[in-house]
Amino acid sequence: MTLTRQAIPALLILALALPLAASTPEERGLAIALEADRRDAGFHDSTARLEMTLRNRHGEESQRTLRNKALEQPGDGDKGLVIFDAPADIDGTALLTFSHKTGDDDQWLYLPALARVKRISSSNKSGPFVGSEFAYEDISSQEVEEYDYKYLRDETFSGQDSFVIERYPVDPKSGYTRQVVWLDQAEYRVLKVDFYDRKDSLLKTLTYTGYQQYLGQYWRADLMEMINHQTGKSTELAWSDYEFQLGLEERDFDRASLARAR
Amino acid sequence: MSFRRSSFLVSAVVVALVATAVAAESPGEWSGFAAVESRGYAEDPGFAGQDSGSPTSLVFEPEYYRELAGGDQSLTFRPFARLDSVDDERTHFDIRELSWRRVERNWELLAGVSKVFWGVTESQHLVDIVNQTDLVENPDGEDKLGQPMVRLSLVRNWGIVDLFLLPGFRERTFPGADGRLRPPLPVDTEDAVYESSAGQEHVDYALRWSHAVGAFDLGLSWFEGTSREPLLTLSPTDTGTLVPYYEQVSQVGLDTQATLGNWLLKLEAVERSSRSSDFAATTAGLEYTFWGAFGSSLDLGVVAEHLWDERGELATSPFEDDTFLATRLAFNDTQSTEILAGAIFDNDGDGSQIVIEASRRIGSSWIVEAEMRAFSGNDPTDPFAFLRDDDFFQLSVQRHF
Numbered sequence: 001m002t003l004t005r006q007a008i009p010a011l012l013i014l015a016l017a018l019p020l021a022a023s024t025p026e027e028r029g030l031a032i033a034l035e036a037d038r039r040d041a042g043f044h045d046s047t048a049r050l051e052m053t054l055r056n057r058h059g060e061e062s063q064r065t066l067r068n069k070a071l072e073q074p075g076d077g078d079k080g081l082v083i084f085d086a087p088a089d090i091d092g093t094a095l096l097t098f099s100h101k102t103g104d105d106d107q108w109l110y111l112p113a114l115a116r117v118k119r120i121s122s123s124n125k126s127g128p129f130v131g132s133e134f135a136y137e138d139i140s141s142q143e144v145e146e147y148d149y150k151y152l153r154d155e156t157f158s159g160q161d162s163f164v165i166e167r168y169p170v171d172p173k174s175g176y177t178r179q180v181v182w183l184d185q186a187e188y189r190v191l192k193v194d195f196y197d198r199k200d201s202l203l204k205t206l207t208y209t210g211y212q213q214y215l216g217q218y219w220r221a222d223l224m225e226m227i228n229h230q231t232g233k234s235t236e237l238a239w240s241d242y243e244f245q246l247g248l249e250e251r252d253f254d255r256a257s258l259a260r261a262r
Numbered sequence: 263m264s265f266r267r268s269s270f271l272v273s274a275v276v277v278a279l280v281a282t283a284v285a286a287e288s289p290g291e292w293s294g295f296a297a298v299e300s301r302g303y304a305e306d307p308g309f310a311g312q313d314s315g316s317p318t319s320l321v322f323e324p325e326y327y328r329e330l331a332g333g334d335q336s337l338t339f340r341p342f343a344r345l346d347s348v349d350d351e352r353t354h355f356d357i358r359e360l361s362w363r364r365v366e367r368n369w370e371l372l373a374g375v376s377k378v379f380w381g382v383t384e385s386q387h388l389v390d391i392v393n394q395t396d397l398v399e400n401p402d403g404e405d406k407l408g409q410p411m412v413r414l415s416l417v418r419n420w421g422i423v424d425l426f427l428l429p430g431f432r433e434r435t436f437p438g439a440d441g442r443l444r445p446p447l448p449v450d451t452e453d454a455v456y457e458s459s460a461g462q463e464h465v466d467y468a469l470r471w472s473h474a475v476g477a478f479d480l481g482l483s484w485f486e487g488t489s490r491e492p493l494l495t496l497s498p499t500d501t502g503t504l505v506p507y508y509e510q511v512s513q514v515g516l517d518t519q520a521t522l523g524n525w526l527l528k529l530e531a532v533e534r535s536s537r538s539s540d541f542a543a544t545t546a547g548l549e550y551t552f553w554g555a556f557g558s559s560l561d562l563g564v565v566a567e568h569l570w571d572e573r574g575e576l577a578t579s580p581f582e583d584d585t586f587l588a589t590r591l592a593f594n595d596t597q598s599t600e601i602l603a604g605a606i607f608d609n610d611g612d613g614s615q616i617v618i619e620a621s622r623r624i625g626s627s628w629i630v631e632a633e634m635r636a637f638s639g640n641d642p643t644d645p646f647a648f649l650r651d652d653d654f655f656q657l658s659v660q661r662h663f
Contacts, residue, residue: 054596062596063626087626088662090598091293104523106474114404116379119479123523124553127561131596175554249367255474256370256415256422260336260363262327 029149029165036188037144043218045071045248049241054132057232063087064130070141071253077101078141079253083261084130094261096253097122099141102170110258117255126175133204133226133235135175138195146170152180157191160184176203187211189219197230204228215244290328290337295629297321297660303442304636308651311448313440317348323358335364340408344399351438351451352398358408370415375408378424380470380483382519382528383545385567385586385606386579389515389530391485392468394432401443401635401649402617407432421473428466431488434506442652449494450503456488457509457537464488464510477522483515489536491578509536524551528567541572543579547586563590565604575643583609597623613639613646629660 052064065086071079077099084093092112099105105122125137147167155164162182169176177200182192189211197203210222224237251257299319306314325340340359346352361374381389392409399405410430416423436449458464466487473480492506513534520527526549533542547567555562565588569581588604599622607614614637621631633656639647 056596087623088293089295089623089627089629089660091662106476106521108474114379115377119382119474119519119521119526121521121524121526121551124551124561127553128559128594131594131598251367251417254417254422255472256417260365260370 025151026149028151029167030144032151032163032165032183032188033144033147033149033167036183036190039188040218041072043072043215044245045069046218046242046244047246047248048220048239048243051238051240052130052132053236053238055234055236062131064132069248069252071248071250077105077143079250080141081253081258081261092262094258096255096258097140098253099143101143101145105140108255108258110261115259117259123173125171125173133228133233134237137169137171137174137176138206138226147179154185155182157182157184160186160191162191187219189221202229212242214242218244290326292324292326293663294322294324294340295660295662296323297658299656299658301654301656303651304653304655305651307442308648309444309446311439312442312444313348315348317346317352319347319352320345325359331364334366335362337362349398349438349441351436352441354396354398354435356396356407358406360408368417370413370417372411372413372415375410376413377406377408378413378426380481380515381517381530382479382481383517383530383547383567384549384565384588385547385569385584385604386545386581387530388532388543388545389481389483389517391483391490391513391515392426392428394434394490396435398435398437398441407435421471424468424470424472426466426468426470428468428487429463431462431464431466431508433462433508434490434492436506439503442654443649445494445504445648447496447502447504450497450500450505453497453499454492454506454508455495457507458488477520479519479521481515481517483513483517485511485513485515487511489534493538493578509538511536524553525549539573539576541577543569543571543573543577545569559594561590561592561594563592564588565590569606580608580613580644580646581606585609599623608639608641608644608646612641613637613644615646615649627662629662631658631660632656633658 047069050066050068054062063086067083067085069081073079080097082095084090094110096108097105107120107122109118109120111118126135129136129139147169150166152164152166155162162184165181167179167181175197176195177198178196180194181190183190190208193206194202195204204226206224206226208221208224211219212222213219220239220242222239225234227234299321300316302316321344323340323342325338328337330336338359338361342356342358344352344354357375359376361372361376363370363372378392379390381387393406394409395403396405396407397403409428409432412427414425433451433454436451437444439448464487468483468485470481470483489509489511492508494504495507497503497505511534513532515532517530528548529546531542531544545567547565549563549565551561551563553561567586569584569586571577571579571582574582584606586604586606588602591601593599602619605614605616616636618634621629623629636653637646637649639650641647
């Protein structure tokens, strides 16, 4: 998956040309999504640690700690392994996901108390992930094919020249009619997403802050904050210990690895 | 309870490995839980000798885990203890896990005492035969004793093959004479009888292949050794007690699940042969989940399974032709509130069991769990009939660390 030196300039020229050449707002929206995806491709594998803080409207907090491992799949969605460390009662619980560009993902859950690996339905796109304001579809691997796109406008957001695009989930089981996404023009990093529910009212806003670059290419936000405008609840994701290209393999993402993940 | 020679050997291997490997590694980590559990029975006991009190138990299950050799090897130690205020047989200690594991590119090796789970269904676990049931824990049979084993897993493109060598047999635990949830006569586990002259020293073998292809998960298994499910016979020496008789069995098992959108279709089937019988049994069913039911964030799952045993009324399990219906509610709130309600009933109209379980997290490290079980049945051949005076409500408070 590593690009050759010769291929990089050719792709860059193509990518720079694409947004300009695209004529309709739909083509331009897709071109921006493809470029953002291209810039993030080739990381091969990564691991990170995540502190989730769930807040209700009274400001009461509860915490989750988990670790995430991801493996890029050429031609398909990523493979992912999520391991829970806290709360203590779910310590060692692990979720293995083979995401696909189209159709349902494959998911297995490991329940340490029963030593049981359970294949679970992944058709629950819009349900909350571990009681948070993030739906399963918000935390799963984002594939270009999962949306239709439309370029809206250029705008200055937090002092950065940005593209504003709209994307429409292809999956009818999605909880959203549309999402409005702000990406900075310099690096194609997502800065903000507004989520509109099935009745097309503004449901949630996700903001990304503290972007850091890894391996001179891959940008990751240290902090992601999701605010639910309809309930007043919010969830903060604080990422740390990002590592890339550790040499993870398929073997680190199979059912045997799930049962000993911790 | 007794870990005899062969199982002791496995533990000795582990201890030796610990001694050689521990030296300059990072320290391990402790986790686990402690719980207080209280049960109240709805009726007075039905059999002579049973205590009419409401038992309270203390449960402790810590776990020590340590990585070795940069993470390619690990050690796990998880002892378990229960102190029960009424039943001396429920007061027990077990080593749930004491194992060393080595992970390589195409294989994994585990030696020591451990636990495995095979299967897909919810109402009973026909295929799951490696670990003995710790029946004093709960009549649902979900709790298992640690099993001494050497397990080699071969990971291939065409699936995972697990080879098991199982030295050392674990006897099923049974409530004592003063305990509830037992047959009319108490089971004397001290005098267990074995078909094999090797008794508890008999070495069992098991093999399993499992694979996932698209929407399908498939497992095929084979087991040769001492049956985990004893036949209960009248004691020849002590009238008024039952003794367990453990046959030699060979079992072939199949478990498969199709995961199709909101639907899960499940099947488990076994063919088990022993000197006394040769029979087939199946559990087949489905599960459907309404995500975000009632326009809320609640998930409502509905489970229906049919349990069948070729032996009919002669079956050693209570499920020869039974239906299981259950509903699972996950509130998806920050406290992970869950409720499970189910009923299993004999299709001939006699004997049923109802269960309701609810759990909720309090703060970050406490879990409160409530459980209710009710039994009915008048047919004396149906094991539920023995339990009809043992309807109970249980409250448990757990502190996880």
